[in-house]
Amino acid sequence: MKLIVVDDYEAVSRAGADVIASIIGRKPHSAIVIATGDTPMGIYEQLAARNARGDVDASRILAFQLDEYLGVPPGDRRSLYGWMERSFLAPLDIPDANVVRLPWDEGLAEEGCAAYVRAVEAVGGFDLAVLGLGPNGHLGFNEPPSGPGSRTRLVDLTNESIESNADYWGGPDVVPRRAVTAGMDLLLAARQILLVVSGEHKQDILRRTLDGPVTPDVPSSYLQQAGGVIVLADRAASPSVG
Ligand code: GLP
Numbered sequence: 424m425k426l427i428v429v430d431d432y433e434a435v436s437r438a439g440a441d442v443i444a445s446i447i448g449r450k451p452h453s454a455i456v457i458a459t460g461d462t463p464m465g466i467y468e469q470l471a472a473r474n475a476r477g478d479v480d481a482s483r484i485l486a487f488q489l490d491e492y493l494g495v496p497p498g499d500r501r502s503l504y505g506w507m508e509r510s511f512l513a514p515l516d517i518p519d520a521n522v523v524r525l526p527w528d529e530g531l532a533e534e535g536c537a538a539y540v541r542a543v544e545a546v547g548g549f550d551l552a553v554l555g556l557g558p559n560g561h562l563g564f565n566e567p568p569s570g571p572g573s574r575t576r577l578v579d580l581t582n583e584s585i586e587s588n589a590d591y592w593g594g595p596d597v598v599p600r601r602a603v604t605a606g607m608d609l610l611l612a613a614r615q616i617l618l619v620v621s622g623e624h625k626q627d628i629l630r631r632t633l634d635g636p637v638t639p640d641v642p643s644s645y646l647q648q649a650g651g652v653i654v655l656a657d658r659a660a661s662p663s664v665g
Contacts, residue, residue, distance in 0.1 A: 424633070424646060424647060424649075424652040424653075424654060425652065425653050425654070426633065426654045426656065426661075427653060427654065427655050427656070428656050428657070428658060428661045429655070429656075429657055429658070430657065430658055431657050431658065431659070432465055432621045432622075432657055433465065434657065435462075435465065435466070435619055435620075435621050435655055435656070435657050436465030436466045436468065436469050437469055438655055439463065439465075439466035439469070439553075439617060439619050439655055440466050440469035440470050440473065442615075442617050442653060442655070443455070443466065443470060443481075443551065443553065443617070444470065444473060444478075444479045446550060446551050446615060447479060447480070447481050447484060448479075450550060451480065451483040451484070452483050452484065452485060453484050453485070453550040453551060454484070454485045454487065454543070454546040454547075454548070454549050454550050454551075455484050455485070455486055455487065455549065455550060455551045455552075455553065456486075456487040456488075456489050456549050456551070456552045456553065456554075456605055456609075456610065456613070457486050457487065457488070457489060457507055457511050457553055458489050458490075458553050458554050458555045458563070458619075459489070459490075459503045459506040459507050459510065459555075460555035461555075462555040462556075462619045462620065462621050463553055463555060463619050464510055466553070466619065467510045467511045467514065467515075468510075468514075470511075470514075470515060471514035471515060474514065474515050474516065475514075479515075481515040481516070481517060482515065482516045482517055482518070482521075483521070484515075484517060484521065485521050485522075485523065485546060486507075486511065486512060486517055486521060486522050486523070487522075487523045487539075487542075487543065487549065487605065488503065488504055488507060488522070488523065488524050488525045488605075489503070489525075489552075489554070489563045489604070489605050490503055490525065490563040490564040490602055490603065490604040490605065491503045491504060491524075491525045491526070491527050491602060491603045491604075492527070492598075492599040492601075492602050493527060493528075493529055493532070493577065493599055493601040493602055493603060494527065494528070494529065494599055494601070495527055495599060496527055496528075497524070497527065501591065501592060502527065504524060504525075504527070523539060523542045523543075524539075525539055525575075525603045525604075525605070526539075526603055527603070529577075529601075532577050532603060533577075535603070536574075536575045536576055536577075536603065539575055539605070540574075540575050540606075540609070543605075543609050548609070548612050548613065548614065549609065549610070549612070549613035549614065550613070550614050550615065551613060551614070551615045551616075551617065552610050552613035552615070552616045552617070553617050553619070554610065554616060554617065554618050554619070555618075555619060555620075556618060556619075556620045556625055556628060556629065556632065556643055557583075557584060557587065557628075557643075558583055558584075558587045558624070558625070558628055559581060559583040559584065559628070559641075560628055560631060560632060560640075560641035560642050560643040560644065561581075561584060561642055561643070562607065562610055562642050562643055562646075563604040563605050563610065564578050564580065564584070564602040564603070564604035565578070565604055565606070565607050565610075565642045566578055566579070566580065566581045566584060566642070567581065567639060567640045567641065567642055568638075568639035568640055568642075569607050569639055569642040570607065570639040570642075570645075571607050571608065571611055571645045571648070572607065572608050573606050573607040573608065573642075574606040574608060575603075575604065575605050575606040575608075575609060576603070576604065576606060577601060577602075577603055578601065578602050578603070578604055579600065579601055580598070580599070580600055580601065580602055585598045585600070607642060607645065611645055611646075611648075611649045612649075613649075613651070614650075614651055615651040615652075615653070616646065616649060616651060616652045616653065617653050617655060618632075618643070618646060618652065618653070618654045618655065619655050619656075620654065620655070620656040620657075620660045621656070621657045621659065621660055622657070622659050622660055623659045623660065625656075625660040626659070626660055626661070626662050627662075628641075628643070629654075629656060629660050629661065629662055630662035631643075631644065632644055632646060632647075632654075633647070633654065633662070634662075
């Protein structure tokens, strides 16, 4: 695991965009799983600007959704697919045919998760997983406890995640209670993992991710045992530099 600490959010965004651009440069058809959440938004803005200037061509990547709220259709602005669409797919001119979605409808969840796993296997696994860090160590919506073999599946959100997602929704009472997530098994097997972390409020969970016991109670702690992991953090989030 390689920890890179940079000055601030702006620098995280630039460095994160460099990592993604270099992977796309080496393999234009890279299979990349794309986190939403606030942290990677600056990276995606950087990439969009580079795309507009013609410095990056991401249009051939295969983009995989990381997680989704159950029961929230893709047309709903609050769906994570909608967020991925606005922040990543549209600005980078990625066509629908190059996007692998997770199911959002409970009736189709099992079948949809199986189809998603087949699509990941068909391309030989993820070339890159771009991940944010949940306040409880969740990756995607792999809520604690989630071990390294946790599959792509339906999950119940923890109170901590409901609270931390409340801002996106306008209050904890309206946050969906269930979600679908790409499994730990697929994420940890990615050839490269880019974990992006920003802000003092992430300092404690980042410390537990990097140095704490490897345990299902902190799903992100399994990154200690995965290959090809880059943790990109700003000073505010960094437990060692603080
Ligand atoms: C959310 C999402 C994750 C995201 C994480 C961190 O709940 N399920 O995919 O990466 O929590 O979000 P943020 O970057 O807003 O802190």
